[in-house]
Amino acid sequence: MMWTDIKGGRNQLRVTESNDKGIITEIKINNQIPFxxxxxxxxxxxxxxxxxxxxIxxxxxYPWEKYTVSCLAE
Structure with missing residues (x-):
């Protein structure tokens, strides 16, 4: 499922696994690293x-990872 937030950010929710005990999803918010x-x-x-x-x-x-993400978010 994909949607756009109020600020125009693209978001995605994808079910990666499901069984009788539960589900696992991958979530990507505003095109950042998924969790x-x-x-x-x-x-x-x-x-x-x-x-x-x-x-999860x-x-x-690493400092360059933090710096790169903060610059992209603005």
Whole structure:
């Protein structure tokens, strides 16, 4: 799924994996480095379900990575 935000940034949500235990997505916001997010669902007991939401994002470590991204965002 693709959409444009109020400032004209292009965003994308893509399901990369799904099964009976949950889904994994790749999210790209404003054409920046994508990150992974998803939900997993497990029935812990007969009368309850546990839903876990997770986000995996690659952090920028080197100064030139931080500087390049901040310049592109403006």
């Amino acid at each position: 992974t997010s998803g939900f997993s669902v497990e029935q812990k007991y007969a009368d309850s379900v546990q839903v876990v939401w997770f986000v 994002e690659k952090l920028r470590w």
